[in-house]
Amino acid sequence: xxxxxxxxxxxxxxxxxxxxxxxxxxxxxxxxxxxxxxxxxxxxxxxxxxxxxxxxxxxxxxxxxxxxxxxxxxxxxxxxxxxxxxxxxxxxxxxxxxxxxxxxxxxxxxxxxxxxxxxxxxxxxxxxxxxxxxxxxxxxxxxxxxxxxxxxxxxxxxxxxxxxxxxxxxxxxxxxxxxxxxxxxxxxxxxxxxxxxxxxxxxxxxxxxxxxxxxxxxxxxxxxxxxxxxxxxxxxxxxxxxxxxxxxxxxxxxxxxxxxxxxxxxxxxxxxxxxxxxxxxxxx
Amino acid sequence: xxxxxxxxxxxxxxxxxxxxxxxxxxxxxxxxxxxxxxxxxxxxxxxxxxxxxxxxxxxxxxxxxxxxxxxxxxxxxxxxxxxxxxxxxxxxxxxxxxxxxxxxxxxxxxxxxxxxxxxxxxxxxxxxxxxxxxxxxxxxxxxxxxxxxxxxxxxxxxxxxxxxxxxxxxxxxxxxxxxxxxxxxxxxxxxxxxxxxxxxxxxxxxxxxxxxxxxxxxxxxxxxxxxxxxxxxxxxxxxxxxxxxxxxxxxxxxxxxxxxxxxxxxxxxxxxxxxxxxxxxxxxxxxxxxxxxxxxxxxxxxxxxxxxxxxxxxxxxxxxxxxxxxxxxxxxxxx
Amino acid sequence: xxxxxxxxxxxxxxxxxxxxxxxxxxxxxxxxxxxxxxxxxxxxxxxxxxxxxxxxxxxxxxxxxxxxxxxxxxxxxxxxxxxxxxxxxxxxxxxxxxxxxxxxxxxxxxxxxxxxxxxxxxxxxxxxxxxxxxxxxxxxxxxxxxxxxxxxxxxxxxxxxxxxxxxxxxxxxxxxxxxxxxxxxxxxxxxxxxxxxxxxxxxxxxxxxxxxxxxxxxxxxxxxxxxxxxxxxxxxxxxxxxxxxxxxxxxxxxxxxxxxxxxxxxxxxxxxxxxxxxxxxxxxxxxxxxxxxxxxxxxxxxxxxxxxxxxxxxxxxxxxxxxxxxxxx
Numbered sequence: 001x002x003x004x005x006x007x008x009x010x011x012x013x014x015x016x017x018x019x020x021x022x023x024x025x026x027x028x029x030x031x032x033x034x035x036x037x038x039x040x041x042x043x044x045x046x047x048x049x050x051x052x053x054x055x056x057x058x059x060x061x062x063x064x065x066x067x068x069x070x071x072x073x074x075x076x077x078x079x080x081x082x083x084x085x086x087x088x089x090x091x092x093x094x095x096x097x098x099x100x101x102x103x104x105x106x107x108x109x110x111x112x113x114x115x116x117x118x119x120x121x122x123x124x125x126x127x128x129x130x131x132x133x134x135x136x137x138x139x140x141x142x143x144x145x146x147x148x149x150x151x152x153x154x155x156x157x158x159x160x161x162x163x164x165x166x167x168x169x170x171x172x173x174x175x176x177x178x179x180x181x182x183x184x185x186x187x188x189x190x191x192x193x194x195x196x197x198x199x200x201x202x203x204x205x206x207x208x209x210x211x212x213x214x215x216x217x218x219x220x221x222x223x224x225x226x227x228x229x230x231x232x233x234x235x236x237x238x239x240x241x242x243x244x245x246x247x248x249x250x251x252x253x254x255x256x257x258x259x260x261x262x263x264x265x266x267x268x269x270x271x272x273x274x275x276x277x278x279x280x281x282x283x284x
Numbered sequence: 285x286x287x288x289x290x291x292x293x294x295x296x297x298x299x300x301x302x303x304x305x306x307x308x309x310x311x312x313x314x315x316x317x318x319x320x321x322x323x324x325x326x327x328x329x330x331x332x333x334x335x336x337x338x339x340x341x342x343x344x345x346x347x348x349x350x351x352x353x354x355x356x357x358x359x360x361x362x363x364x365x366x367x368x369x370x371x372x373x374x375x376x377x378x379x380x381x382x383x384x385x386x387x388x389x390x391x392x393x394x395x396x397x398x399x400x401x402x403x404x405x406x407x408x409x410x411x412x413x414x415x416x417x418x419x420x421x422x423x424x425x426x427x428x429x430x431x432x433x434x435x436x437x438x439x440x441x442x443x444x445x446x447x448x449x450x451x452x453x454x455x456x457x458x459x460x461x462x463x464x465x466x467x468x469x470x471x472x473x474x475x476x477x478x479x480x481x482x483x484x485x486x487x488x489x490x491x492x493x494x495x496x497x498x499x500x501x502x503x504x505x506x507x508x509x510x511x512x513x514x515x516x517x518x519x520x521x522x523x524x525x526x527x528x529x530x531x532x533x534x535x536x537x538x539x540x541x542x543x544x545x546x547x548x549x550x551x552x553x554x555x556x557x558x559x560x561x562x563x564x565x566x567x568x569x570x571x572x573x574x575x576x577x578x579x580x581x582x583x584x585x586x587x588x589x590x591x592x593x594x595x596x597x598x599x600x601x602x603x604x605x606x607x608x609x610x611x612x613x614x615x616x617x618x619x
Numbered sequence: 620x621x622x623x624x625x626x627x628x629x630x631x632x633x634x635x636x637x638x639x640x641x642x643x644x645x646x647x648x649x650x651x652x653x654x655x656x657x658x659x660x661x662x663x664x665x666x667x668x669x670x671x672x673x674x675x676x677x678x679x680x681x682x683x684x685x686x687x688x689x690x691x692x693x694x695x696x697x698x699x700x701x702x703x704x705x706x707x708x709x710x711x712x713x714x715x716x717x718x719x720x721x722x723x724x725x726x727x728x729x730x731x732x733x734x735x736x737x738x739x740x741x742x743x744x745x746x747x748x749x750x751x752x753x754x755x756x757x758x759x760x761x762x763x764x765x766x767x768x769x770x771x772x773x774x775x776x777x778x779x780x781x782x783x784x785x786x787x788x789x790x791x792x793x794x795x796x797x798x799x800x801x802x803x804x805x806x807x808x809x810x811x812x813x814x815x816x817x818x819x820x821x822x823x824x825x826x827x828x829x830x831x832x833x834x835x836x837x838x839x840x841x842x843x844x845x846x847x848x849x850x851x852x853x854x855x856x857x858x859x860x861x862x863x864x865x866x867x868x869x870x871x872x873x874x875x876x877x878x879x880x881x882x883x884x885x886x887x888x889x890x891x892x893x894x895x896x897x898x899x900x901x902x903x904x905x906x907x908x909x910x911x912x913x914x915x916x917x918x919x920x921x922x923x924x925x926x927x928x929x930x931x932x933x934x935x936x937x938x939x940x941x942x943x944x945x946x947x948x
Contacts, residue, residue, distance in 0.1 A: 012435070114302050116550065117602055121557035122575075122591040123309065129579060129587070130317035130324070208441030212561055215443060216579050230447075239455060247451070254444055262439030520730035523681060524794070525716030526747045534743065538734050614734055614778045 007271055016263035019256050026253075027073035035063055037070040037224045049245050056245035059236040068249050070224040072257070074137055078210050078225065079203035081141030082148060087199055089149035090156055091191065097153070098160025109157070115150040123147070124209065128218035135220045140213075144206045152198040159194055163187055193272050200265035204258055211254060226254045291616060292607075299603045306595035310588055311365050315358070321584040322348045325378070328582045351376060352584055374589030379581035385589035388574060395465055396570030399486060400559045403493035404548075410494075411501025412544055416537050418502070419509025431506065437499040442558035446492040446565040453488060460488050463567035489566045493559060504547055508540045515539070542613050549605040552598050623696055624801055624834050625655040625678060625720075630691035632677045635684075645904045647673035649858030649912075650691070652931065655836060657801070660828055662849030662866070663838045664881065666901050670858040671838045672725060675804050678836065679722050680704045680712055695719060718748055720802040721795040726811070727788045731779035737790060738762075738775040741797070748798055760797075767830075768793050768823065785816030789823055796827045803827070804836045809844055821847055842885055846870060851937065854878050857902050857912035859928075864938040874940045876917050911943065919944055 007013045035042045041061035049056040054065035097108040124147060131139065163169060163186075172182050207226065213219050214227025221228050230250040233239075238247045314321050325348055329336060336344065349355050353365060353375060368374070374385035418427040437445070454462045461467070466481050512518060513536060521531050563572025571590060578586035610616045629652060634645035647670040655661050665671055673686065682688050694701040697719065707715070716722075724730055731740055741761035742754060752760070761775055770789060774782060782790070788808060795803050805824065809817040825848050828835050837849060845852050846866060853863040854875065862875040873879045880897040899916040902908055908915050914924040923943050931939045 110298070110301075114305055117302065117553050117599060118306055119553050119557050119591070119594045119598055121560065122587075122594055123313070125575070125579065126310070126313050126587055126591055127317070129582070129584075130314060130321075132324075204439055208443070211441060212443045215564070216576065218579065239451070251444060251448060251451075255440060255448075258439040258441065258444070259436055263435065266435070516724070516726065516729040517732045520724060520791075521732070521743065523679070523716060523722045523724065524744050524747070525713045525718070526743050527713075530743055530747060534735065534739075535732050539732070542734075612734070615780050618778060618781060 003271075007267065010267045010271070012263040013267035013271075016260040016267070019260040020264065023072055023253070023257060023260070024076075026069050027076055029069045030066075030073050033066045033069060035066055037062070037067060038222050046241075046243060055249050056243070058233065058246045059238070059241075059243070060232060064246055064249055067224050067229055068253060071226045071229045071250060072253060074223055074225040075207050075210060075227070075254075075257070078137050078141045078144070079206040081138060082144040082206040083199045083203040085142060085145035086148040086202055087152070087195055089145070090152040090198070091195060093149065093153040094156025095160055095187070095191075098157040099164060105157075109154070112150045112153050115147065120147050121209075121212070124213070125216065125218065128213055128216075132218060132220075135218075137223060137225075140210065140219055141206075144209055148202050148206060152195075152202065155198060156191055156194060159191055160187060163190055193268070197265045197269040197272065200261050200268070204261040204265075207254065207257060207261075226250045226257075230254075291610065295603065295606055299599060302599050303596055306599070307369070307592050310591050310595070311362060314352075314584060314588070315354070315361070320354065321352045321582075322354065325582050325584075351378065369592070374592065375585035377578075377586045378583040379577060379586070380583075385586050388586065389571065389589060389593060392569060392571045392574045395568060396559060396563065396572065399489060399493065399563070399568065399570060400556065403490050403497060403559070404555055407494045407497030408501055408544075408548055411498040412505045412541070414498075415502035415505025416509050416532075416540060419506040419540075420513065420532060420536060422506065422510050422513075427506075430502065434499040434502045437495055438503060440496070442492070442496060442561040443565060445496055446489065446562045449488055449492050450565055461485050465569040485566075486568070489562045489568050492562050492565075493555075496558065497555060500551070501544070505540060505544060508543055509536055512536050512540045538612075542609075545605060545609055545612060549602045552601055552605075556594060556598055622657050623654050623701075624657045625653070625696070625836075626694040626701065627651055627653045627678070628692045628694070630674075630677055630693060631689040632673055632682060632686055633689050634673075634686050643905055646670075646858050646907055647686075647904055648677055649907070650928075651855075651858075651860050653678075653853065653860065655802075655834055657834055658832050659850045660824075660835045660837060660848050662845040662852040663836065663855055664840065664842060664845055664852055665855035666840060666897075668901050668904070669855050670904065671855055672806055674855070675722070675806050675836070675838055679720060679804055680707070680715075681722075714748065717744060717795075717800060718798050719800055720804065721798070721800045723791050723795045723803065723805040723808055725806040727791040727808070728784050728811070730791060731787060733779055736776055736778055737782075741775070741794065744794060744797060764793060764797060768796075768826065785812050785819065788812060788816075788820055792820065792823055792827070796831065799831055800833065802834045802836065804838075806838050807840075808837070809839060809841060817844075824848060842881060854881065857907060858904060859912065860931075860941065861913065862940045862942075864935075868935070868938050872938075874934065874938075874945060875942050876919055876944070877913050911941075 008017075030037075039062075043053065043057050043061055043063050045057055045059055045061045047053055047057040049064075053063055055068065056064050058064055058067065093108050093112065097105040097112075124143065127143060128135070131143070168186065169182070172186055177186075210219065210225060211227035211230065214221070214225060214231045215234070217231065219225070219228060221231065227250075230247070233243070233246045233250070236243075236246075238244075322345055326336065326345075353361060353368070355361070356364070372386050374389075377383050377385050377388055380388060414430070418430055421427050440448075450462070454460045461484065465485050466472075466478070467485070472478070517539075518531060518535050521535050526535075559570075560572035560575055562568070563570045564576045567573055571594075575587065575590055577583070578590070629650050630648055631646075631650055632648040634647060636643045636645065649670070651674060663671055663674070676682060676686065677688070677693060680693065688705070693704040695704055695715070696702075697715075704712075731737065738758050738761050742757040745752065745757040745760055758775070762772060765772060765775060768789075770793060774786060774790060779787060792805070792808065795805075808820055808824070812820065821844060824835060824837070828848075837844070839845065849866050851863065851865050852869045853860050854869070854877065855861070856877050862869070862873070862878045864872075869878065870882055873882045877897065880895070884894050884896045886894060897916060902912055902915070908925075910926045911917075911924045911929055914920045917924065921943055927943075929941045929943045931941050932945050933939045934945065
């Protein structure tokens with residue numbers, strides 16, 4: 001598609017796209033994993049990287065490489081769940097607030113703003129502590145989704161506000177289009193790219209939160225994710241014992257993931273923003 | 285007068301409303317989750333191998349209930365909660381029984397405040413100045429190079445960045461201490477060796493926070509300045525032959541500052557959380573490490589106390605910034 | 620005869636845009652020859668999108684990417700000899716701005732710095748050109764000038780958003796006259812204002828010109844304004860000048876078909892016949908028609924009009940036209 005080709009001209013999109021493809025490939029490799037990721041002691045412990053064990057083995061007796069594939073997969077699953085659910089919230093709130101305006105708008109934005117300024121981290125910690133046992137990938141995703149919609153609701157609301165003033169809205173209303181149809185059919189094409197780029201950003205935040213919660217021991221430590229992998233390494237004193245392969249794998253993978261997601265979202269939103277498009281004009 | 289009515293009063297009402305909602309949420313969360321704190325504490329103690337005498341179990345449960353403020357009906361609890369709040373009483377800590385929570389927070393708070401205030405100040409001013417100049421010269425090579433660096437630093441979560449710094453600068457090369465706020469055994473005396481020691485220990489957490497905050501400020505300021513540059517009044521000043529230095533300071537930066545002040549207010553919640561997380565990485569003796577200990581030992585009073593105080597502190601800081609904003613923007617001052 | 624204060628020679632200025640790989644060239648100013656004299660008000664008329672603002676930017680030596688100077692020259696009469704503007708250094712150009720030629724931009728609503736008072740803007744302009752004045756002296760200069768022009772003193776202590784649109788327009792005009800420049804360029808100074816304020820603005824311009832005895836170049840599509848204060852008028856179409864004459868001649872005896880349409884579309888007292896405007900729409904400056912750019916809409920089009928661009932023919936001392944109807948025909 002032409003859009004893809006245009007996007008690829010931006011080195012940030014190209015690089016991040018490749019890195020993400022590589023990470024997704026890693027996640028898919030989990031289907032071929034020779035080991036069950038939740039079992040311990042399936043391989044000899046604490047071995048350095050070699051040809052048999054690509055990235056070495058951990059103190060739990062697990063193959064670091066295959067653990068990493070599951071870690072990437074699970075972290076992505078959490079963020080996709082959290083991201084999608086929070087998109088739904090964000091779109092609903094943003095659209096209703098933007099279109100209805102008045103009192104509804106003020107109340108919704110007040111709730112959204114309150115969520116924004118709170119130290120969400122602490123509230124999430126409090127909640128996570130109490131639902132710790134029931135925590136799995138899905139519940140973690142839902143927990144994060146509950147808090148991740150506020151900023152993007154505002155973004156979508158601004159978009160809707162500007163669309164509402166446009167002529168085609170008045171034409172549609174005058175010709176008797178119902179509110180729901182108006183919003184879904186007419187506004188969605190404008191909002192969709194916005195939703196997509198905020199999704200990517202949001203996913204990044206969620207993975208970051210997941211890692212932090214894992215370090216605090218607030219997630220289900222048996223499920224391998226980037227965060228839990230790191231936390232196990234730390235609690236087994238991998239730092240002091242010098243097991244750099246076990247430690248640096250989750251760190252490097254997550255750095256790659258974060259930077260790639262961010263570059264992807266920035267290049268897409270710059271592509272969508274007409275102002276920056278014209279700024280790249282024949283100067284020099 | 286319109287200013288007072290349209291800006292000041294709504295803002296202050298909002299302030300109290302947010303605090304009220306936030307603290308109410310803190311109150312209700314532990315009381316509406318599947319397992320309540322008393323149950324969890326008992327489970328946790330059991331899983332850690334402590335022996336709990338079944339005979340005195342009832343008394344133990346009663347004590348815990350009282351400790352966590354869970355006695356009486358919901359309404360009674362809520363009332364008592366607010367009463368204690370106004371007295372500054374957040375209950376007693378579980379993991380450092382019987383020290384009151386407020387005291388524990390009191391000893392950790394100065395460390396956090398010191399770290400937070402200095403790093404926020406530096407990251408905001410440095411990020412804005414460098415970002416501002418980079419935005420003005422946005423086509424130059426160094427400006428673009430800095431942008432790429434910021435693009436790599438910015439998306440990293442506080443934990444990962446702090447941890448990476450710790451590994452690199454405290455383990456791989458042993459330039460900085462691995463943990464703590466001061467070296468072990470050093471007494472808190474206000475002399476130069478002590479201050480030097482504190483600075484040495486604070487350097488890595490400060491570097492971590494300033495880099496992340498600075499990267500964000502740099503990028504947003506650069507974008508803002510690029511937009512302000514294209515504004516009519518900047519063009520006009522150039523038409524008028526106003527000297528470049530004057531344009532940069534009075535036309536570009538003065539106007540670009542305004543959204544940055546608002547952005548600072550909006551990101552205070554995140555910056556605060558980031559500071560706590562960073563402290564945990566470096567075992568820095570601030571509220572972050574206190575929080576970590578509270579989580580590990582299941583000390584609900586302490587967690588709730590920290591959360592409640594944080595909500596009040598952050599909301600107040602944001603209010604202060606919002607009230608200072610009109611000083612910089614005459615359009616709000618004279619509506 | 621009055622001296623020439625500004626001259627252009629086959630001035631060509633295009634916008635070169637690079638949108639996602641394809642290059643688009645907008646020929647905004649496409650070979651313009653002008654001679655503007657001292658002590659006159661020169662009006663430039665034409666539809667929107669004909670390149671008027673770009674021409675002004677070129678006259679003001681404010682050409683910046685994506686606008687590029689493709690060809691031709693602009694001359695200022697700074698000394699006895701003319702000076703080619705492109706030979707000036709950046710610092711020299713900066714000094715000339717406001718001291719030799721000043722600019723009143725289109726849409727003066729948003730050209731004042733919103734966070735400082737009007738008198739501070741005055742101070743910035745003064746202190747950037749005149750050294751050795753204290754802040755108070757600069758404010759005093761501002762106060763005197765405002766008083767001379769009959770504007771209320773309190774606008775100096777106001778912030779721009781506290782002033783009405785019309786008042787802001789008058790402030791920018793006053794600012795333009797501040798350092799007594801030889802040329803003042805005005806871009807649509809009366810657009811977006813109601814008629815009463817328009818009158819005030821036009822009066823202000825006339826007062827300034829009478830007092831400074833300098834040149835005002837006035838661009839507007841409002842022929843009424845031209846009729847009111849312009850001494851000479853140049854008609855612009857699709858990046859080119861097509862006719863130029865004194866105001867009386869333009870209104871009384873328009874020769875170029877486009878000018879005729881412009882004049883005939885104006886209402887007149889006692890004449891109740893339907894006004895006819897120019898048929899069709901202005902051409903795209905990216906895809907100009909061949910030959911004379913007006914030929915697709917011209918009722919008298921000849922074959923040669925589609926092939927070659929006509930050049931100026933002098934009909935009179937102060938009347939020249941670029942049209943194949945006059946000249947070789």
